[in-house]
Amino acid sequence: xxxxxxxxxxxxxxxxxxxxxxxxxxxxxxxxxxxxxxxxxxxxxxxxxxxxxxxxxxxxxxxxxxxxxxxxxxxxxxxxxxxxxxxxxxxxxxxxxxxxxxxxxxxxxxxxxxxxxxxxxxxxxxxxxxxxxxxxxxxxxxxxxxxxxxxxxxxxxxxxxxxxxxxxxxxxxxxxxxxxxxxxxxxxxxxxxxxxxxxxxxxxxxxxxxxxxxxxxxxxxxxxxxxxxxxxxxxxxxxxxxxxxxxxxxxxxxxxxxx
Ligand code: GLP
Numbered sequence: 001x002x003x004x005x006x007x008x009x010x011x012x013x014x015x016x017x018x019x020x021x022x023x024x025x026x027x028x029x030x031x032x033x034x035x036x037x038x039x040x041x042x043x044x045x046x047x048x049x050x051x052x053x054x055x056x057x058x059x060x061x062x063x064x065x066x067x068x069x070x071x072x073x074x075x076x077x078x079x080x081x082x083x084x085x086x087x088x089x090x091x092x093x094x095x096x097x098x099x100x101x102x103x104x105x106x107x108x109x110x111x112x113x114x115x116x117x118x119x120x121x122x123x124x125x126x127x128x129x130x131x132x133x134x135x136x137x138x139x140x141x142x143x144x145x146x147x148x149x150x151x152x153x154x155x156x157x158x159x160x161x162x163x164x165x166x167x168x169x170x171x172x173x174x175x176x177x178x179x180x181x182x183x184x185x186x187x188x189x190x191x192x193x194x195x196x197x198x199x200x201x202x203x204x205x206x207x208x209x210x211x212x213x214x215x216x217x218x219x220x221x222x223x224x225x226x227x228x229x230x231x232x233x234x235x236x237x238x239x240x241x242x243x244x245x246x247x248x249x250x251x252x253x254x255x256x257x258x259x
Contacts, residue, residue, distance in 0.1 A: 005214055005227075006234045009242045013202045017046030020134075020200050020236040024051065025060055027132045027196065035066040037133035037191075038092070039144075040084045043200045044134055048092040055096040062096040066127055069105040070135070070144035071185035074158065076108035082172050083108055106156070106184035113158040117184055121156040124190055133194035137201055140164055141209050141222035145185035152220045154189040158182060188226045196232045199224075204240040211244040 010016040024047070028036070038044075054060040069084055078085040085105045093103060104123055110116035124130070135143050140162060146153060147162045160182055161169075170176035191197075201210050213224035214235065220226075227233050237245075 004231050004233055007242070007245065007247065008234065008236045009247070010236065010238050012238050013046055016200060016202055016236050016238045018050050020044075020047045020198060021050030021054060023198060023234060023236070024132060024134065025054055028060065028062070028065065031131045032061060033064045034131035035068060035127045035129065037068045037070065037130040037186075037194055038088060039070050039134045039136050040087050041136040043136040043202055045091055047134075047200060051092065052095045060096075062098050065098070065102060067093070067098060067103050068124060068127070068130060068186075070191070071183050072106040072108045073180035074106075074108050074110070074113050074182045074184050076180050078108070082178075108180075108184070110184070113182070113184055117156040117158055120184065120186070121190060124156070124186070124193070130194035132196045132198055133191060135191070135197060135199045137199065137206060137209060137213060137224050138165060139168060139205065139209060141213055141224045143188075143191060143224045143227070145183040146188055146191075146223040148221045148223060150220060152188040152223070152226060155187040156184065156190055157187050158184055188223060192226060192230045196234065197227060197230055199227065199233060199235045201235065201237040201241040203238065204243065206241045207244045210235075210237060210241050215246060
């Protein structure tokens, strides 16, 4: 494993979620006024539950942070239960006292999505940068909604979802035809600008793509492979997801010995 990646392997989904929440909470306590990047998808749901209980039981304070979400479908209204705005409210924000003024999520109703991309990128810059970005990974290696492609999109962009992503995300809708065909997503540079990245990965079905992302070539065909360019990535994976990773630490050790 390369030295920029701090890999933590936990036995199962529950302990992965708990460990990730502890790491996040530490950064939040150190940066109570910081900017934090949130992700949707099923993977971080357990971590969000842990954060809610830390808020209720240990006074973990979210009241001064600014939040940025990676992406949003387009078109979709906020009050549709599958919109990422709605999902974040249900899974985290409304339970930890995060108010409307603290939230940034691309507008799924924007009449001009390209203008919305530009405005969102500007907001990211104006925030002074994200202290910790939470990420999941799609089965095809996407991060946010940056789908495999022949080039990396740097900035927040308007994207067409791949058929495989639509099929995968159909589990959150009543049928695949209801999944919006487009999304607005932070770009690869917008993501790796974060001062730290916390990538969560669970289950045997993600083992191959996690290996490709962390140990394969850096290529836009596997968008998550761009994380290899980031100096401070923490990966919290369960055993099944980590099963194909080469966890040889000798490279790390040899680097340490040289310094
Ligand atoms: C969606 C989101 C991604 C997420 C991915 C994986 O497509 N846009 O941010 O990482 O799904 O989802 P899951 O965690 O459910 O596997």
